[in-house]
Amino acid sequence: MVEELVAAGIAVGSAGVVYALAAARVVKQYERGVVFRLGRLTDSVRGPGFTMILPFVDRLRKVNMQIVTMPVPAQDGITRDNVTVRVDAVIYFKVVDPADAVVQVEDYQFAVSQMAQTSLRSIIGKSDLDDLLSNREKLNQGLELMIDSPAIGWGVQIDRVEIKDVSLPETMKRSMARQAEADRERRARVINADAELQASKKLAEAAGVMSEQPAALQLRLLQTVVAVAAEKNSTLVLPFPVELLRFLERAAPLPAETAAPAAPEVPPAQAHSEILGEGSTPPENL
Numbered sequence: 001m002v003e004e005l006v007a008a009g010i011a012v013g014s015a016g017v018v019y020a021l022a023a024a025r026v027v028k029q030y031e032r033g034v035v036f037r038l039g040r041l042t043d044s045v046r047g048p049g050f051t052m053i054l055p056f057v058d059r060l061r062k063v064n065m066q067i068v069t070m071p072v073p074a075q076d077g078i079t080r081d082n083v084t085v086r087v088d089a090v091i092y093f094k095v096v097d098p099a100d101a102v103v104q105v106e107d108y109q110f111a112v113s114q115m116a117q118t119s120l121r122s123i124i125g126k127s128d129l130d131d132l133l134s135n136r137e138k139l140n141q142g143l144e145l146m147i148d149s150p151a152i153g154w155g156v157q158i159d160r161v162e163i164k165d166v167s168l169p170e171t172m173k174r175s176m177a178r179q180a181e182a183d184r185e186r187r188a189r190v191i192n193a194d195a196e197l198q199a200s201k202k203l204a205e206a207a208g209v210m211s212e213q214p215a216a217l218q219l220r221l222l223q224t225v226v227a228v229a230a231e232k233n234s235t236l237v238l239p240f241p242v243e244l245l246r247f248l249e250r251a252a253p254l255p256a257e258t259a260a261p262a263a264p265e266v267p268p269a270q271a272h273s274e275i276l277g278e279g280s281t282p283p284e285n286l
Helices: 002-023 098-103 108-126 129-134 136-154 170-212 214-229 242-251 268-276
Strands: 024-027 031-037 040-046 049-052 058-064 068-078 084-095 156-167
Touching (some): 040 098, 084 108, 129 136
Antiparallel strands (some): 024 049, 031 058, 068 084
């Protein structure tokens, strides 16, 4: 009799141990447990730590609450200004409601991935190429809003969306390079013209100062000679000021006039008589 009681106690204890092992569950710190009892969702969400469920009755499903980093596959699209581009992105999201993430959608990660791809294609079609290249912050915000709107009902919160890279065709890259080169050349010419304008103003001011002090021009000439001689050239070009030539021209005396004296004027009648001779009569008019 005692042996039967001991055996029964051992059997009951073994059954209890097996039941406890089957009912025991451990939920990690970054997870939450959603319990289904006979197919129905229970009200309570199990927190991290040790928890118990009813074996063969309850089913515990763990949901990761960490931020998930999901790359969005590169999408080919045509921008609003008819340029073919290839854009890829990355999305950061997390589960805020474990019950909705399990009940409302079959696979929330797959759903978020598909929504991100369709939203990225929509953003490409609504944007210009310049916006994709330079105004990414605004596009990131619009993309985040497009994905977050349906994801709220799935118990998922979109934390951040970033466009990683924009790939352009080779022909477009060459065209943009030529455009950038032309723009740089235009700015260089404008800068050179501005420098010439400023230099001309300064030279005009310097000429005004030198005109008041003639010796300044001679000093400037000597400085130029020193600068040229410092290069150790075999040929020395010496500029000759035009003002010095004008000064010499004004200082030179006028040359004496050596022209022959003019002959006295003879009246026409007397000249005619001298040609015909004295006592001769002029011929009659025919």
